[in-house]
Amino acid sequence: MSKFTVKELPYTNNALAPAMSAETLEFHHDKHYAGYVNKLNELVEGTEFENRPLKEIILHAQGGIFNNAAQAWNHEFFFDQFSATPKAAPEGALAEALLHAFGSVEEFQKKFAAAAVGQFGSGWAWLCKNKDGQLVIDTESNAGNPMTKGLEPILCFDVWEHAYYIDFRNRRPDAMASWWKILDWATIEERF
Numbered sequence: 588m589s590k591f592t593v594k595e596l597p598y599t600n601n602a603l604a605p606a607m608s609a610e611t612l613e614f615h616h617d618k619h620y621a622g623y624v625n626k627l628n629e630l631v632e633g634t635e636f637e638n639r640p641l642k643e644i645i646l647h648a649q650g651g652i653f654n655n656a657a658q659a660w661n662h663e664f665f666f667d668q669f670s671a672t673p674k675a676a677p678e679g680a681l682a683e684a685l686l687h688a689f690g691s692v693e694e695f696q697k698k699f700a701a702a703a704v705g706q707f708g709s710g711w712a713w714l715c716k717n718k719d720g721q722l723v724i725d726t727e728s729n730a731g732n733p734m735t736k737g738l739e740p741i742l743c744f745d746v747w748e749h750a751y752y753i754d755f756r757n758r759r760p761d762a763m764a765s766w767w768k769i770l771d772w773a774t775i776e777e778r779f
């Protein structure tokens with residue numbers, strides 16, 4: 588039984604260029620992300636995780652099942668937050684929370700990009716809500732997901748080389764700088 592499905596992109600492959608090219612999305616979505624989903628379907632067959640939602644698998648599984656479930660969830664979350672017609676800045680409660688936690692939206696973006704650029708090797712940078720409703724930046728290596736620390740993710744940057752190498756080669760800071768331009772703050776406000 589093939590339980591988990593590859594979620595379609597909410598935009599066309601060439602909608603986000605040049606920040607994210609059609610070729611990058613073709614590889615990142617159609618090969619890497621789809622690969623995690625397919626592998627997960629293989630691995631969960633006949634296990635206690637076969638009919639459980641991704642989030643529960645992330646909270647309870649280890650090893651290959653955790654890695655592929657987390658990568659499936661992380662990529663859905665990542666791709667969903669971009670748009671060809673993004674809302675350029677946060678407003679309302681989210682803007683206030685960013686101000687409270689980081690001093691300003693610009694300061695948040697600086698700190699978040701520094702965390703993403705500074706993550707050694709493959710992994711993810713996250714903006715999360717903690718149990719007190721405050722915003723915190725988290726970084727995770729490999730497939731890591733902050734839900735395992737009791738944090739609620741609201742934004743993430745994928746810092747695996749496969750996410751940016753076609754467009755930016757080794758220049759991870761340039762990729763991070765470009766991604767802000769296609770980040771849809773309306774989506775982040777909804778998640779918050």
Ligand code: MN
Pocket residue numbers: 615619662745747749750
């Ligand atoms: Mn990726």
